[in-house]
Amino acid sequence: MLQVKNLTKIYDGGVKALDNVSFEVPKGQFLAVIGLSGSGKSTLLRCINRLIDPTEGQILWDGEDVTAASPEEMRRIRRKIGMVFQHFNLVHRSKVITNVLAGRLGYINPAWSFLNRFPKADVEKAIKQLQRVGIAEKANQRADELSGGQQQRVGIARALMQDPHMILADEPVASLDPVLAHSIMKHLEEINKSDGVTVLCSLHFLDLVHRYADRVIALNQGQLVYEGLPKDIDDKKFKDIYGRDAERVG
Amino acid sequence: MKNKKTSPWKSIRLGFIILLIFVIYAYGFDVTAVTLEELKSETRQESLTRVTRALAKPEIIEYEQTVEVVNAPVYVSCPQGGVTLPEPDTSGPYIVVSPACAEAGEPVTVQGFNFAPNTEGPLRFIPGNDPANIVELGRDNVRTDGDGNFVAEFTLPKGRASDDVQYIRATLSANVGTPRFTQTAKDTWNKIIETVFLALLATTVGTILAIPISFIAARNLMKSVRSPLTSIAFSTLGWPVGMALGIYIVGLVGDFSGPLTGNLLLNIVIVGVLPVAIPVAIRWSLPQEEISTPGPALRTGRMAVILLTVLVSFFGLYQLSGLFRNGGLVLENILGAWGFLGSFLFQLGDILGVLIPVTAALAAGGALSSFLGRIGQRAAEKLPAATVKLLNLIFSALAGATVLGLIGWLVEWLYQIGRPEFTLWGPVTVGAALGLLLAVFSKAKDSLPIGLVIYTVTRTILNTLRSVEALVMAIVFVIAVGIGPFAGVMALGLHTIVSLAKLYSEQVESIQAGPLEAVQATGANRLQTIIYAVVPQIVPPYISYTMYRWDINVRMSTIIGFVGGGGIGFLLQQNINLLNYRAASAQMIAIAVVVSIMDYVSSALREKVV
Numbered sequence: 047m048l049q050v051k052n053l054t055k056i057y058d059g060g061v062k063a064l065d066n067v068s069f070e071v072p073k074g075q076f077l078a079v080i081g082l083s084g085s086g087k088s089t090l091l092r093c094i095n096r097l098i099d100p101t102e103g104q105i106l107w108d109g110e111d112v113t114a115a116s117p118e119e120m121r122r123i124r125r126k127i128g129m130v131f132q133h134f135n136l137v138h139r140s141k142v143i144t145n146v147l148a149g150r151l152g153y154i155n156p157a158w159s160f161l162n163r164f165p166k167a168d169v170e171k172a173i174k175q176l177q178r179v180g181i182a183e184k185a186n187q188r189a190d191e192l193s194g195g196q197q198q199r200v201g202i203a204r205a206l207m208q209d210p211h212m213i214l215a216d217e218p219v220a221s222l223d224p225v226l227a228h229s230i231m232k233h234l235e236e237i238n239k240s241d242g243v244t245v246l247c248s249l250h251f252l253d254l255v256h257r258y259a260d261r262v263i264a265l266n267q268g269q270l271v272y273e274g275l276p277k278d279i280d281d282k283k284f285k286d287i288y289g290r291d292a293e294r295v296g
Numbered sequence: 297m298k299n300k301k302t303s304p305w306k307s308i309r310l311g312f313i314i315l316l317i318f319v320i321y322a323y324g325f326d327v328t329a330v331t332l333e334e335l336k337s338e339t340r341q342e343s344l345t346r347v348t349r350a351l352a353k354p355e356i357i358e359y360e361q362t363v364e365v366v367n368a369p370v371y372v373s374c375p376q377g378g379v380t381l382p383e384p385d386t387s388g389p390y391i392v393v394s395p396a397c398a399e400a401g402e403p404v405t406v407q408g409f410n411f412a413p414n415t416e417g418p419l420r421f422i423p424g425n426d427p428a429n430i431v432e433l434g435r436d437n438v439r440t441d442g443d444g445n446f447v448a449e450f451t452l453p454k455g456r457a458s459d460d461v462q463y464i465r466a467t468l469s470a471n472v473g474t475p476r477f478t479q480t481a482k483d484t485w486n487k488i489i490e491t492v493f494l495a496l497l498a499t500t501v502g503t504i505l506a507i508p509i510s511f512i513a514a515r516n517l518m519k520s521v522r523s524p525l526t527s528i529a530f531s532t533l534g535w536p537v538g539m540a541l542g543i544y545i546v547g548l549v550g551d552f553s554g555p556l557t558g559n560l561l562l563n564i565v566i567v568g569v570l571p572v573a574i575p576v577a578i579r580w581s582l583p584q585e586e587i588s589t590p591g592p593a594l595r596t597g598r599m600a601v602i603l604l605t606v607l608v609s610f611f612g613l614y615q616l617s618g619l620f621r622n623g624g625l626v627l628e629n630i631l632g633a634w635g636f637l638g639s640f641l642f643q644l645g646d647i648l649g650v651l652i653p654v655t656a657a658l659a660a661g662g663a664l665s666s667f668l669g670r671i672g673q674r675a676a677e678k679l680p681a682a683t684v685k686l687l688n689l690i691f692s693a694l695a696g697a698t699v700l701g702l703i704g705w706l707v708e709w710l711y712q713i714g715r716p717e718f719t720l721w722g723p724v725t726v727g728a729a730l731g732l733l734l735a736v737f738s739k740a741k742d743s744l745p746i747g748l749v750i751y752t753v754t755r756t757i758l759n760t761l762r763s764v765e766a767l768v769m770a771i772v773f774v775i776a777v778g779i780g781p782f783a784g785v786m787a788l789g790l791h792t793i794v795s796l797a798k799l800y801s802e803q804v805e806s807i808q809a810g811p812l813e814a815v816q817a818t819g820a821n822r823l824q825t826i827i828y829a830v831v832p833q834i835v836p837p838y839i840s841y842t843m844y845r846w847d848i849n850v851r852m853s854t855i856i857g858f859v860g861g862g863g864i865g866f867l868l869q870q871n872i873n874l875l876n877y878r879a880a881s882a883q884m885i886a887i888a889v890v891v892s893i894m895d896y897v898s899s900a901l902r903e904k905v906v
Contacts, residue, residue: 095817116677117821125819135814139832148828152819153585159824165584201814208818 047073048094048212048244053103055089055268063089064100065268071246071261073211076238078259078276079248082288085265087248091214094246095127096120107212125152128205128243130234132217134197138190142181142200145189146172149207168207175203179233195226202233213237215247219254227251231258252279252294350877354885355480359471364389364411367427367463370404371397372452375459386410389444391466401454408466411444415468421453425460432465440468480879483867488886490781491863494856495849497785502792502849503842509793510800511826513754517804521747521822525738526684527672528746529691529731534665536698542660543653549610550652557618560626567619570612577605606659613652620645681740688735696731697724758794766791766852770861781862788849788856796845803837804830843898850894854887 048071055064063086071077079087092098094105096112105112107123115123128149136145147164149172154164164172176182179199184192189200198218205213215234219227235258238245249255255262256276264272264279264287271286272279279287284294334340366389371379374397384390389410398404406419416439420432433456438448450464477485511517523531557563581601590598624642628635672691676684704723713719738744770787777783807830815829857865864883871880 097813097817116673121819121821123819124817127817129814129817131810131814133810135810137811137815137829137832138808139835140828144828144832148815148820149818150585151815151824151828154824155582155584156821156823157582158584159827162827168585204814204818214817 047071047106047108048246049104049106050090050094051104051106053090053093053105054101055086055093055098056101062268064093064103064265066103067265067268067270068103069263069270069273071244073244074238074242076235076245076247076258076260078255078262079246079265080250080252080255080262080287081248081265081271086268087265088216089268090265091129091216091246091248094214095124095129097129121152125208126211128208128210128213130198130201130205130213130215130218132220134194134201134221136189136197136200136204138188140189141185142176142187142189142192143169143172143185145200146175146185146203146207149204152208172203172207175206176200178206179203194222195229198222198226198230199233202230202237206237210243212244212246215245217248217250220250227254234258252276252284255279347877351881351884353878354881355478355878356882356885357475357481358478359475360473361469362412362415362472363417363467363469364415365465365467366391366408366411367422367465368393368406369396369461370452370464372400372462373457374398389468391464393450393464398452400452400457403449403451404464406438406448406450406464406466408438408440408446408448408468409444411440411446411466411468412470413440413442413444415440415444415470417466417468419448419450419464419466421450421456422463422465423453423456423458425458425462427463429463438466438468478882480882484864484879484882484886487857487864487867487883488890491853491857491865491887492850492890494781494784494788494853494861494863495846498788498792498853499842499846499849501785501789502796502845505793506796506800507838509754509758509797510804511830512750513758513797513801514804515748515751516807516809517826517830518747518751519745521745521750522743523669523746524673524676524684524741524743525688525692525735526676527669528744529688529695530672531665531669532695533691533698534668535661536702538661538664539657541664542656542658545607545660546610546653546656549607550614553611553614553618557615557622560619560622563615563619563622566615567612570608570615574605574609574612577601577608581605610652610656613648617645617648617652620648676741684740685735688738688740689732692731692735693728694731696727696729696734698727700724700727700730755798758798761790761794762798764791767856767859770856770859774860779860779862784853784856784861784863787861788852791852792845792849796841799841799845800834800838803834803841807833840902843902847891847894847898851887851891854891 050070051068053064053067054062056062065086067086067090079090081087089098093100094107094112096115100113103113110119110123112120112123137148140148147168150164150168151159154168173182173185176185176199179202181192181196181199181203184196184200189197192200201218213234218234219230222230231254234245234247237243247259249259259276262272262274262276262279263270264283266287266289272283281294285292368384368391369381370393379396381396384392386409389408389412391406391408394405394407416437418432418434419436419438420434422429423431423433433453434450436448436450438446440446456462556566581598620641622645624638624640624645627638627641629638631638672687675687679687700723701720704719707713708719766787769790770784773783773786777786811829811833812825815825820828853861853863853865854868855865857863857867858869860866864887868880868883868887871877871883
């Protein structure tokens with residue numbers, strides 16, 4: 047169970063990215079986060095694993111206060127939260143398998159990383175995750191030799207290596223074509239359904255939201271403007287979320 | 297639209313600028329003493345021709361020579377009653393002068409016969425009546441044709457009139473056999489090898505040390521490093537204490553290890569066993585992956601094993617150093633011509649011996665600092681704000697006093713002021729006061745941007761050192777370690793560290809932030825983030841900068857010899873000073889060849905790796 051209470055983030059320049067946002071995510075839910083570009087979706091997701099430190103408010107995850115965690119505790123929390131990014135964020139010059147193995151770093155004793163070696167069990171596990179997302183044969187290629195869709199699968203495999211209890215997906219399909227978008231979303235859905243992993247996924251397209259999300263929250267200029275079921279977003283709600291001039295597509 | 301008006305001021309300004317430029321260049325010509333008069337002077341042109349011709353004939357190859365020396369009698373100013381000359385011996389090479397007498401300053405014809413074909417050499421006048429006289433006058437050269445004959449006009453020198461018979465001598469020589477390298481060529485070869493390796497060592501040392509420095513000089517990595525004051529104060533104190541402790545303890549280990557290195561066999565056994573034992577201990581005490589946090593007993597046990605392992609490792613390093621030195625001496629005696637391998641081993645052992653205390657000091661300082669820093673972090677998190685504030689007041693003052701006290705000690709050592717109120721009590725008081733102020737005005741539990749402070753200090757030091765040319769550094773090191781290539785290595789190495797660290801850190805600053813964020817999100821700590829997200833991104837620019845630097849170092853090392861830093865520069869300078877331009881030319885060619893080969897190799901390597 048993830049509880050976000052009165053979360054506010056004000057950047058150094060004075061921009062208020064999040065304004066008193068509160069919501070809850072029960073375990074195992076697929077939550078979509080929607081809103082215009084710049085509405086605070088990315089900031090919200092990054093506050094949850096403290097890649098960005100919130101200015102005010104509290105985040106509780108399974109009763110543990112994420113906002114007050116020390117660096118040592120943060121390491122243990124982060125390794126249970128997988129993250130998938132819009133631009134995949136793979137290390138281009140490293141091999142695919144190394145990128146996937148990086149998901150284990152939260153578990154590995156830092157002293158060993160000097161040797162650049164992972165336990166055998168982890169390597170086998172990495173191959174398994176790559177099989178799960180269907181690109182095991184690419185394991186020894188450089189990450190930048192892969193296409194966008196394949197890179198995002200590597201990103202998902204990396205998140206899976208963490209044995210995550212929750213996955214934060216920051217517009218995971220925004221850089222992909224519609225066909226690939228569905229295949230990536232299906233992977234996330236499958237992880238959500240069969241492993242019981244909570245998924246927080248920010249999305250642009252409402253049809254994806256309708257198709258995959260259990261529940262949806264919407265942000266507009268840092269404020270929570272909608273919380274409920276995807277099918278309940280009618281034309282009026284739509285205009286609240288996206289602005290009066292917006293028109294529905296897709 | 298408004299019409300553009302040409303303001304008179306604009307024209308005046310332009311005229312003024314042109315005038316200014318004229319004055320600037322005039323002054324430039326004056327101070328750099330540009331004058332073509334010198335170039336036109338005849339003596340200058342003559343010496344220029346001479347030097348250029350010498351430079352064009354580098355002293356690289358020489359031949360075995362056959363020399364035929366033949367004299368022919370001649371009378372300068374014909375004696376009373378004419379001359380009768382003996383018939384020349386026509387069995388070997390001979391020359392005939394006709395007429396056999398002439399006035400000084402008059403030409404005679406000299407014919408040579410029976411010489412070896414295609415030989416060349418001077419035709420000279422031998423004053424006095426001794427045919428073996430070594431004094432020779434004249435500058436004419438003759439060359440034999442395909443049959444071994446020559447005909448030449450020879451002008452008898454003025455002021456050499458004599459009643460006695462005098463001689464004309466032909467010294468004709470030819471290259472025979474295979475060409476061979478001159479001594480200059482061999483010296484040049486030795487020195488150019490020295491030069492290349494000087495550059496290699498300087499680049500290697502520089503690169504190794506520049507890499508870690510480049511990370512702490514990179515703004516994007518350091519910006520996020522923030523710690524509470526308690527932690528900063530604790531870890532600041534940890535450094536000097538840890539370093540002193542490390543040197544002391546490793547000194548004890550060294551004393552214990554010393555007598556044991558005498559026995560070569562024992563030496564080998566110890567060096568053989570430890571690499572097996574140490575990894576086992578490390579594997580147990582630092583498990584690669586741990587899901588749950590272990591209990592306090594196990595943690596204490598592990599800590600003890602790690603400490604012991606480190607001690608044993610240093611013991612092993614001392615033993616290794618001893619083995620290298622002893623083994624090196626033995627090998628040097630056995631291997632003969634390959635003895636330099638043994639002496640290399642000995643030097644490695646020696647270097648290792650010097651590095652052990654340094655490593656121990658750095659390791660202990662770093663370890664204690666990070667340990668105390670963590671305790672400080674914990675304290676700042678868990679203790680009530682008032683207690684933290686109190687801790688901050690005490691330890692921040694202590695840390696400030698320590699840092700400034702150490703700087704004061706350095707100043708005292710440098711300038712020998714001898715007044716403790718300026719170099720000890722003053723800095724300590726000021727440091728304590730600054731620490732106190734910081735503790736008073738910062739909130740107890742706030743984290744301070746210590747990363748930016750370290751970044752700024754490192755950058756400042758780098759920039760200051762970088763502005764000192766390697767050539768100037770070499771002068772200092774020549775005083776410290778004596779004339780020779782070692783001083784050159786140190787100077788070039790230091791300069792390489794500071795300039796590469798700056799170039800590298802700028803590369804770190806320009807990496808993609810995405811992968812960094814992604815690796816952080818997995819729970820990786822700072823070290824892991826650097827190794828898995830930063831390092832892969834900076835490998836290509838690092839290699840290309842290292843190559844570039846290696847290139848610079850080869851060029852620098854060719855002139856570092858000018859100030860006694862070893863390498864080919866020493867030879868070059870010597871030959872230029874001795875006006876031995878043919879030898880200097882050989883060295884210049886060697887430099888050009890090496891630099892262009894380096895250029896080719898480095899670009900080829902870069903293409904391959906990047």
